[in-house]
Amino acid sequence: MATPNMPLWEVFIRSRNGLAHKHVGSLHAADTTLALQAARDIYTRRGEGLSIWVVPSNAITASDPSEKGMMFEPAESKIYRHPTFYDVPDEVGHM
Amino acid sequence: MAVASILVSETPLVLYTLRRADDALILGHRLSEWCGHAPMMEEDMALANMGLDLLGQARELYAYAAKVEGKDNDEDKFAYLRDVRQYRNLLLLEQPNGDFARTMVRQFFYAAFADLYWRAMMQSGDPTLAAIAAKSEKESAYHVRHSSEWMVRLGDGTEESHRRAQSAIDDLWAYTGEMFHLDEGERGLIDAGIAIDPAKLHAPWLKTVSGVVNEATLALPKSNWMQQGGRDGRHSEHLGHLLSELQSMPRTFPGATW
């Protein structure tokens, strides 16, 4: 008999250095509580985190890779959004 | 040639510390038996984590017992070179793993006690014990969380899981009383503010345990007859087998360093 599938969860950890939660991997668990416990037991064994999010994998909507051009390339030409686009005289110093 | 067991000068504080160290070692050892054999990989990770917490507690307590005793003993001599009669752990903790329900019920009964115990011991007048208590309390708080979640899922899961969980409760219940038994030899330490009176932990323990057991649609046995003896080295037959495995290397190769 085939083994029934246990729901899949994505795990996000906020590390000690204060950065945002970051995707670290996934796991299988029957419900949210067990998923959170398992995330703690699997992904924070070496003091990696101070906060955990678990999200059902099927709750995530992802962008379509075939639309990469339409989605992301238009941003590449907008160089005026970056500080290096602007000239500030050297004598003004760091700005 | 077997190595003779070590002699321990069991002053009240040495004995008191060894009893708690043995609790942690024996339960940690039992949990480590699951490694590679758990019902799912996620639980394999969890059981090993709890086992490692307990092994860590045992090592700190043995180290302190050795220091207080001030002889030639150390954590490994305490663990590997004492015979079954010299071990002082609670009977509950040496009971075999059985199925996952039995392991979880044992874990839950003990963790619910240990969490209260270590929390109270954080006020100990002995700074080393107070420091060990502060660390152990956080660990046992998680063990309570983990095992109660499983109690509820096993009790209120399927017919089979309910039956297995109830049968584990029925079989292990008689070993719970020993946790709250006040040993007269420990009275002096309690009066000195070094140890705490375990009898006072019974009511809050029962409240936690009944709450979870009710939520799990399980029931606590009516019987109040309780087994005792572990604290004085009168064990079940299971401990001898556990020790013969645990101690096989130092007993086979006397005096070697590993």
Add this chain to the structure above:
Amino acid sequence: MYTQALNTSDGDNSHIEDAARSANFQARIDADERIEPNDWMPAAYRKTLTRQISQHAHSEIVGMLPEGNWITRAPSLRRKAALLAKVQDECGHGLYLYAAAETLGTSREELVDLMLAGKAKYSSIFNYPALTWADIGAIGWLVDGAAIMNQIPLCRCSYGPYARAMIRVCKEESFHQRQGFEIMVTLSKGTEEQKAMAQSALDRWWWPVLMMFGPPDKASQHSDTSTKWKIKRFSNDELRQKFVDATVPQAQFLGLTIPDPGMKQNANGNWEYSAIDWEEFNQVLAGNGPCNRDRLAARRKAHDDGAWVREAALAYAEKRKQRQHAQAAE
């Protein structure tokens, strides 16, 4: 994200792949781009990776057994804690790897079922018995040493989830080989009995460890396409040689003798080893190693004994969902 590949698992790529997409795919690989789960990929790439990653995952899980067999007998509490943590890591690594394999569209349960049915391979090395405490040292030193040689290049593998899993695995495994070598050092400084124990472990593990790198390049089936797809960056023989060259001086440090009297160092400094008994390797892969049956039986037992626990957790989750729905409806 991992989920999408699972949603599109059935039948994708079963249609005829047009040459343009294949060419575009290969161009991305050649440009050292990472392939991600949602990206188009040739069916053969998906199949090769699913096989390789899941075999790797099975190896981690089966690999828990020979060492796990010593956790309860570890000779000191320090060694016991280290060994338990190490074997636990292996479980974690299996878990990361199954997750990476799942992004290709096959569920962990399906992959595990294949292994339990004896239809999927795992590393041949775990079909040898860990007989003495020195074997725990030798496994850490040699088996983990060989695994690291294999795994470091995989951190740059073309498939993103696999590469990321390997980065995490390599980071965590850095203590494993040191743990094993420390045991060997202690034994080599110990009693005559302990030295003999260490030598015997090296004698028994040496050849099986060399076999771990897989068949010689001239006989390997998968190497060509795997190299083209940048799943594999070094050949079996290259990695094996690298391992031998790294290990010989370590054995000399320990005062142990590698069980290959014909071994000699060539002008380039490489250690030339004698012929490997590939018949033994093939027999072990075919199920005839000393422990194949025990290993599979142990995994099957854990799986079968755990079925009611997994069922209970799922049943409770379902009940809880129903109750929440009922509450919300009130």
